[in-house]
Amino acid sequence: MSEAKALQLKAEGNRCFQQGDYVGAEGFYSKAIIANPKNAIFYTNRANARLKLQLWDAAISDCHEALALAEKNMKAEFYLSQALLPLGDYDGAVQAAMRAHRLCVESGERERASLSAITALVLRCKKERWDHKEKTRKREGQYFEEEMVGLLSREKAKAVEGAEGEGEKRELASEWDAKISELRNVFEKSRAKDEQRREVPDWAIDDISFGIMVDPVITKTGKSYERASIMEHLHRHPSDPLTREPLVPSELRPNLALKQACEEFLDENGWAVDW
């Protein structure tokens, strides 16, 4: 089949996609791939349709096909990340989202419109990774608490059994009960501490999106913004948001130290994505 035929099938697929017919779109993209298996766009388009259909594994294999055809493929990384996330591969999702982000930045103005969505995806992946870690940690904490309480209860039973006389038994029982309640207290206090450490430092916040910064860039005035936000602003208005002096994207510099600080903060405080 001809290349033209394949492109026509892709166009049909796009039409279905636009109308929300993702099953139809998936079918046309599959036909396009049969007609020409060497066009990466057919795979990324099908991956997007499969994301809508929640066919995560199938979407992942499409992304891998696309990446095998062309290594630097922003869309393939973007969709790959979104498919890995619901499967619980949080590290993979974060890494794919960050590769998509880097490719997007390298493409400059051409992909400016995608930068906000990709930045948001990086944050979402990090948030979900943190949520998952927290859940695991909390569950382990609970198991540990129950295990410890069980241990103390057994010790208590042993001690009470070995004691002579009702008076001594009662005394020992209340001693051990006090120990158990103290142990519960200690766990409870550490849980309460978790709840209250919810303060987002201003230095991590982008003054345009009010979100935690993923890729802070610094302007001549020394102020840093999220790259996606300031690029959106400069597209409309090539001026510094604070001073209104002329400012163009090529004058922005990555703020690497701040980027690292934000990353470290977010690793410990994933909740801050939705502060």
Place this chain on the structure above:
Amino acid sequence: MTSFASKRLAKELSKLKNGLPPGIDLISADNFEEWLMDIRVLDDNPIYRGEVYRLKFRFSPQYPIEPPEVTFIKQSDRPIPTHPHIYSNGIICLDLLGSQGWSPVQNVETVCMSLQSMLTGNSKNERPPGDEEFVRSNRKRPRDIDFYYDDNTV
């Protein structure tokens, strides 16, 4: 991008709920399209003493890249403040709110503070020149009006 504006507004709202500067109050913010705020001046400026003014903020999906539309609205106990840059229909002529003067680092709170100090600093108990004619004939949205920000003394 819609989610951009709503995410930012959600965060602004949680900040506003944690406390506002004196003389500024949040009245309603039930969605991410329109909020109502009350402001009053804090000093004894005789033009505004004892009055509270209601502001309506309207946000586009491009907020804060694009400015919000901010107007005073009239109610029985909320008059339109008299000021040489405020028309009697509530439309405000302030460069900060125009597409040239707006900056995305501004927010609802800073806009309220700017308007508060614009009132505080005013000593002319008058409407903009041509107020009656403007109020009668204007059918444009505030952002589509070309104001001249020539007089920075008031």
